[in-house]
Amino acid sequence: MxxxxxxxxxxxxxxxxxxxxxxxxxxxxxxxxxxxxxxxxxxxxxxxxxxxxxxxxxxxxxxxxxxxxxxxxxxxxxxxxxxxxxxxxxxxxxxxxxxxxxxxxxxxxxxxxxxxxxxxxxxxxxxxxxxxxxxxxxxxxxxxxxxxxxxxxxxxxxxxxxxxxxxxxxxxxxxxxxxxxxxxxxxxxxxxxxxxxxxxxxxxxxxxxxxxxxxxxxxxxxxQGPELNEFAIEDGRVIIDCSPCEEVHIVTWPPRGRSIYNTEGSPLIHVECPLKGGERYVRVECVDAQGQTAWSQPLWSNGADEPAFAL
Ligand SMILES: [Zn+2]
Ligand SMILES: [Zn+2]
Incomplete structure (x- = not known):
């Protein structure tokens, strides 16, 4: 789902x-x-x-x-x-x-x-x-x-x-x-x-x-510039499609999220990252080579054992 x-x-x-x-x-x-x-x-x-x-x-x-x-x-x-x-x-x-x-x-x-x-x-x-x-x-x-x-x-x-x-x-x-x-x-x-x-x-x-x-x-x-074409959660993973970016920050709470960087000379356009479990909300920030940021809205967990996420 x-x-x-x-x-x-x-x-x-x-x-x-x-x-x-x-x-x-x-x-x-x-x-x-x-x-x-x-x-x-x-x-x-x-x-x-x-x-x-x-x-x-x-x-x-x-x-x-x-x-x-x-x-x-x-x-x-x-x-x-x-x-x-x-x-x-x-x-x-x-x-x-x-x-x-x-x-x-x-x-x-x-x-x-x-x-x-x-x-x-x-x-x-x-x-x-x-x-x-x-x-x-x-x-x-x-x-x-x-x-x-x-x-x-x-x-x-x-x-x-x-x-x-x-x-x-x-x-x-x-x-x-x-x-x-x-x-x-x-x-x-x-x-x-x-x-x-x-x-x-x-x-x-x-x-x-x-x-x-x-x-x-x-x-x-x-x-401020980057495009965010998809931000979704599927099978406990965060999925992001964006215009070419240098950094993708997955911001979650209470567990800490994760930052992903372009370390191989190829800008990030598709990122998948597993959640840790227990997140109440998940949002992402994508930062391009000019330091410009795109902010998603948060997706909220329903708090169930197998959480459903929604805006
Ligand atoms: Zn004003
Ligand atoms: Zn004002």
């Missing part, structure tokens, strides 16, 4: 789930942003300006889709904040298009997440390291689907864009949280903050409904 992280049907589509434009504090106009991402081979883009919802459907064109989104925030303490990115369905009636913003002074962090997490929405905890969130503060929150494991903008701003340790912390708690890589494009960093991290979604069609359905189901992976 093969437990694959990806559905057999559908096609792969590339997208950025977090970007800003002149609608808030970004430097690029929405139309130019969409044109630039399209020219780089993206299939979809979510403009997630601060505290404002825009569908931007006028920028949809053949083979390129705007995925409606926004980003909301609550500052707390003297240096900390919670930022949450949300994608939402295209068919919100106009009167619910702008949901109440609430008063950040009075709204709790959980209230913000609950308010954003509507039916069929996809909610991501943004750049927790840049936000200076403590692990216990992240642990206390529920109601989000994913955490940004890599954020180009905050990484290039101040080396605060990676969060794989925090993601594993949640996974070890048994939380079924997916990962996202994204740009958080502002256009203000010394090194450009576009095209550095994205998601590859396997969905039926390039539509808002199908993309949201696939994202909520975890039918995607996060990447």
């Amino acid at each position: 093969r437990y694959s992280a990806f559905p057999s049907d559908g096609r792969w589509m590339r997208g950025n789930l977090h970007s800003h434009t002149t609608l808030s504090d970004g430097l690029v106009e929405p139309a130019q942003q969409a044109a630039d991402y399209r020219a780089m081979g993206y299939d979809f883009l979510s403009v997630t300006d601060h505290n404002v919802m825009h569908k931007l459907t006028e920028l949809n064109c053949d083979g390129f889709l705007m995925l409606p989104g926004w980003e909301r925030d609550i500052p707390y303490g003297t240096t900390k904040c919670l930022h949450v990115v949300g994608q939402f369905p295209a068919d919100y009636p106009e009167d619910s298009f702008r949901r109440p913003k609430g008063d950040p002074e009075k709204m709790s962090m959980q209230h913000l997440l609950d308010e954003m997490n509507g039916e069929n929405d996809f909610i991501t905890l943004a750049h927790p390291v840049w936000s200076r969130m403590e692990p216990e503060e992240i642990r206390a929150l529920t109601g989000y689907h994913a955490i940004e494991v890599f954020n180009t903008g905050t990484e290039r701003l101040c080396h605060a864009g990676r969060a794989d340790i925090l993601w594993d912390m949640l996974l070890r708690d048994g939380r079924h949280v997916f990962c996202v890589a994204c740009d958080d494009t502002h256009g203000k960093t010394a090194k450009p903050d576009r095209f550095g991290g994205w998601v590859m979604v396997k969905a039926e069609t390039l539509s808002v409904a199908d993309l949201l359905c696939a994202l909520r189901a975890g039918h995607y992976y996060a990447t």
Whole structure:
């Protein structure tokens, strides 16, 4: 029995789930942003300006889709904040298009997440390291689907864009949280903050409904470049098909996983590795010769003696 992280049907589509434009504090106009991402081979883009919802459907064109989104925030303490990115369905009636913003002074962090997490929405905890969130503060929150494991903008701003340790912390708690890589494009960093991290979604069609359905189901992976064509568990073995990579890391818990390297001058494109037994979850990271990483979502064991794995 093969437990694959990806559905057999559908096609792969590339997208950025977090970007800003002149609608808030970004430097690029929405139309130019969409044109630039399209020219780089993206299939979809979510403009997630601060505290404002825009569908931007006028920028949809053949083979390129705007995925409606926004980003909301609550500052707390003297240096900390919670930022949450949300994608939402295209068919919100106009009167619910702008949901109440609430008063950040009075709204709790959980209230913000609950308010954003509507039916069929996809909610991501943004750049927790840049936000200076403590692990216990992240642990206390529920109601989000994913955490940004890599954020180009905050990484290039101040080396605060990676969060794989925090993601594993949640996974070890048994939380079924997916990962996202994204740009958080502002256009203000010394090194450009576009095209550095994205998601590859396997969905039926390039539509808002199908993309949201696939994202909520975890039918995607996060990447800075490498492709992950298969990630599966079959007969107690991990099976990975990827674009040519130098390293494949199998991350598991509680037993320790394993790292596999290209030691024979032939990049890794197919890896099979036995599990040790007792894994609660299994995920993989594939790293190419440029040091760029692809992150799978975790496959979860059902905890039985002969475990079945699922997203
Ligand atoms: Zn943010
Ligand atoms: Zn942002």
